[in-house]
Amino acid sequence: MSISLGAVFFLLVQAGLMGGLRKGIPLALGVIFGDFICMVLALEFSDFITNFLTDYKLEISILGTLVFFTLAFHHFFHHYKSKNDGLEMRLANMSNLQMGFKSFAINMANPVNVVWWLGLYTLPPGAEFDYYSKWVFGITVIASVFVTELCVSWSAGKLKLYLTEDRIKQLDLIIGLLFSCMGLYLLYRSYLCYFQ
Numbered sequence: 001m002s003i004s005l006g007a008v009f010f011l012l013v014q015a016g017l018m019g020g021l022r023k024g025i026p027l028a029l030g031v032i033f034g035d036f037i038c039m040v041l042a043l044e045f046s047d048f049i050t051n052f053l054t055d056y057k058l059e060i061s062i063l064g065t066l067v068f069f070t071l072a073f074h075h076f077f078h079h080y081k082s083k084n085d086g087l088e089m090r091l092a093n094m095s096n097l098q099m100g101f102k103s104f105a106i107n108m109a110n111p112v113n114v115v116w117w118l119g120l121y122t123l124p125p126g127a128e129f130d131y132y133s134k135w136v137f138g139i140t141v142i143a144s145v146f147v148t149e150l151c152v153s154w155s156a157g158k159l160k161l162y163l164t165e166d167r168i169k170q171l172d173l174i175i176g177l178l179f180s181c182m183g184l185y186l187l188y189r190s191y192l193c194y195f196q
Contacts, residue, residue, distance in 0.1 A: 008106050012149055015099065016156025024153020026096040030103030032146045037108070038117035039138040043131075045118075061190035068183030071112065075176035 008031055015023035094102070107113055120126050120141065121134055129137055 008103055008149075009152065011103060011106070012152045013156045016153035020156070021150060021154045023099070024150055024156075026099040027103040028146055028149040028153065030100035030105075031107045031149060032142050033100070034104045034107035035113070035117065035142050035145055038114055039120075039142065042117045042121050043134050043138060058190055061186045065183045065186040065190060067112075067115070068179045068186060072176040072179035072183060075172040075179060078172075 008027070012024055012027055015027055120138070121129075126134060126137060
């Protein structure tokens with residue numbers, strides 16, 4: 001999730017090109033603060049969510065199928081651009097607090113991120129952990145996200161050279177295929193739920 005192509009990823013690359021790790025830290029902190037809020041909500045409501053998913057297994061599988069196929073369609077036909085005119089100037093004029101808030105807002109506005117965190121504790125292996133282990137698991141995931149995003153920001157110069165428009169399209173196609181596979185899997189599960 002940390003390295004999937006999206007607004008925060010390209011924001012990290014642009015900030016890393018401008019100021020290296022120093023500019024990437026506020027962005028990464030904004031993202032993990034949003035992730036921490038999602039983690040706490042998911043952790044506190046995981047039992048409710050697990051029961052809800054059990055009671056409405058068919059409907060959730062169908063909805064999940066539609067979400068994954070929509071994401072796949074988006075990645076197949078809408079390719080992110082590696083360049084964003086004017087972004088460098090706006091980033092240069094932002095304070096660290098503004099940059100952190102910007103990445104926090106982008107992260108919290110992303111429904112896929114919220115659903116991912118809910119799924120982390122309601123599906124195996126997270127669903128089988130006790131309360132304390134879920135905290136450890138979540139903090140470890142957040143630390144991994146933080147380190148990954150710092151690495152993206154730090155290696156921005158090399159990433160910028162690698163992320164040509166053709167390679168971005170190839171990555172989008174790979175991500176689209178992965179989302180399609182998840183959609184097909186949930187469609188298969190919907191079929192099993194309906195006929196059981």
